[in-house]
Amino acid sequence: MKILSICGSPRRGNSETILLEMQKLFKEKGADNEIILLREKNINRCHGCIEFCNPAGICCQKDDVSPIIDKMVESDGLVIISPNYFQMPPGLLKDFMDRSCVVFASGKDELLKNKKTVIITVGAEKVEESEVCAKNIANLYCRYVGKVVATKSFQTKSELKGNYNDIFENGLNPDIHASLSSAVEALLK
Numbered sequence: 001m002k003i004l005s006i007c008g009s010p011r012r013g014n015s016e017t018i019l020l021e022m023q024k025l026f027k028e029k030g031a032d033n034e035i036i037l038l039r040e041k042n043i044n045r046c047h048g049c050i051e052f053c054n055p056a057g058i059c060c061q062k063d064d065v066s067p068i069i070d071k072m073v074e075s076d077g078l079v080i081i082s083p084n085y086f087q088m089p090p091g092l093l094k095d096f097m098d099r100s101c102v103v104f105a106s107g108k109d110e111l112l113k114n115k116k117t118v119i120i121t122v123g124a125e126k127v128e129e130s131e132v133c134a135k136n137i138a139n140l141y142c143r144y145v146g147k148v149v150a151t152k153s154f155q156t157k158s159e160l161k162g163n164y165n166d167i168f169e170n171g172l173n174p175d176i177h178a179s180l181s182s183a184v185e186a187l188l189k
């Protein structure tokens with residue numbers, strides 16, 4: 001099994017830490033897991049020129065989006081993780097989501113639509129807010145790119161502690177290890 005994890009955080013923070021922890025779990029289960037950090041990629045904003053991509057079946061921009069979409073197609077399952085920014089994903093991930101629209105024109109939506117997908121969000125305020133962000137990602141994106149098998153949301157304390165990686169030790173997510181294990185199970189079964 002090949003699982004592709006996509007990290008939408010523009011910084012090296014809790015989202016990335018969670019993906020590294022999940023990578024250990026995938027390894028224990030014998031699954032291959034590649035993590036893509038969008039912050040390290042060249043992701044241009046969508047120009048909205050559907051009059052080009054619709055008939056052409058390709059995007060007019062040459063950056064890292066198309067190779068990532070190809071990796072998504074080749075994978076057996078996806079993890080998409082995002083910080084909650086005002087109940088939405090950060091612009092970095094939203095740009096990637098907007099650019100992914102080309103899957104319709106290219107026919108890759110057919111290859112992606114049943115892809116098992118786990119959506120995870122993190123946020124510094126109450127977890128219910130990050131759950132809205134997860135729902136927004138699921139509604140806007142996974143309705144055509146993936147089949148959502150689990151959504152998980154966790155609370156961070158980053159700003160208060162001046163710490164980028166508090167998710168496992170801040171005491172706000174007592175069930176995080178069990179939650180991540182169940183997400184991994186849902187993807188691999």
Ligand SMILES: Cc1cc2nc3c(=O)[nH]c(=O)nc-3n(C[C@H](O)[C@H](O)[C@H](O)COP(=O)(O)O)c2cc1C
Nearest residue numbers: 009013014015083084085086087122123124125156
């Ligand atoms: C621009 C911005 C907006 C944010 N908005 C919210 C928010 O509306 N609700 C929330 O719970 N946290 C919010 N946060 C906090 C982040 O979700 C939190 O710091 C999270 O840990 C970031 O994920 P990361 O550690 O993976 O980068 C915001 C942070 C930034 C930078």
